[in-house]
Amino acid sequence: MNALLRILGLPACFLAMIPGMAPVVRALSSSVGQKLLMAASGLSLVGFLVVHLAGNLQLYAGEDVFNAYAAKLHSLGPILGIAEVGLFGMFALHIGLAVSTAAMNRTARGSAYAMKQTKQGLFVLPAGGASNWMMVTGILIFIFLVSHILDMKLKKGFGVDYSAALDASGEATNSFQAVKAVLQHPAHSVLYIVCIIALGIHLSHGIRSALQTFGLHHRNWNFIFRWSGFLLAWAIAGGFISVVVWAMAAKNS
């Protein structure tokens, strides 16, 4: 556990070597500081998901509109590159801190209880609310992420037939057809739906948790905080799942 924490702390150590950064790194290395960074990175990723979903929903406007959107995105060139590096950084930060705080928490408990029960009533999932499933759902999201980059970005999806997406030079440049090819592959549609449900669970606790971490808690507003987090989570998940279902339906018709 200690070795793991030391490895995860390496980026922070390097960052602290930059003149002027040491106090910032020290301040954010505390347990509360790490949670603030997790919340910030988590909410940034939520922001990305909203934009990404808006892009994906253009699939419904047909092949030409979607491919024009994809072409425009790619024409951004270096700006897209920078955005992708930033996105990668957010994921790395979020996952790194998830593992580091989880290791901390495990060490803090020491030996497990022989019997442990909750006193909370409202539970969405067995064995606790969504908050008890953050690591499991997070890992599912990570598996999805790896598959998703292989499928959509590198066009090397496992077992996917990209022939409909090929251009004259034999490259899979037709994004609309590539998306359909991936989502119509049975194993991929199952994996995508399962992992996006995991995302919905993750965010149904994550968004509210991030608000609380940022100190947003007020008896007049808690209703809004709780339910807007929940609704946004399932709106995002529902939106993505609808795309998978749409592609599957298009195959059968």
Place this chain on the structure above:
Amino acid sequence: MSSDTLNLTLRVWRQAGPDKPGGFCDYQLDGVSTHMSFLEMLDVLNEKLIAAGDEPVAFDHDCREGICGMCSLMINGQAHGPDRGTTTCQLHMRRFASGETITIEPWRATPFPVVRDLVVNRSAFDRIIQSGGFVSVNTGNAPDGNSVPVPGNRQEVAMDAAACIGCGACVAACKNASAMLFVSAKVSQLSILPQGQPERSARVLGMVAQMDKEGFGSCTNTSECEAACPAEVSVSHIARLNREYMKALVFADR
């Protein structure tokens, strides 16, 4: 009405010392009055054990009226037993059914090492308080009661936080063994009151640093602490601690 006595099987954690191995021992206890408190039931068990020449079960207690925070038992997997807003000493045996097996464990957290049987060492909380959970005042005559005005609503919130009795149930119940509810209760109480202002930013930074140093976990906003807290301290204080921490990081002079 059910009968006034219970026959119980107690599964009790026994551990001879901090570094000794521990394990569960089963005891049969018959004729337990439903009017007893949980601790009185353990007294009866101990009298029986002593009479039989066995070592009694060590457990913490002091006031037996819910104000000292000494009693600290994990009863059937719940800190202070099944009721909300109740300490172990306030728990009545009528909450249990005859024939039931009751599992009794100590708080489990690395910063709370077991001293013996069900007794854990909670000095980690004392060190957190020493690192900022106080206000500095001049000794001498007590100031006039109304010389420092505190609006009623602030008094209420500060009092809700001050209700913490330092029992450690929040740590025990939290899946991360986080002490955030305990620390936030003190940070919150003193940040709201005028007397707490001079040390306000040093307090939150110092107490969080000590909490981490003691080895408590980090908060995942699960709210199990709030449900387990006998003083019903709310997680709204954790949100205030987070605000105090951010403010101290960015705006404090030192």
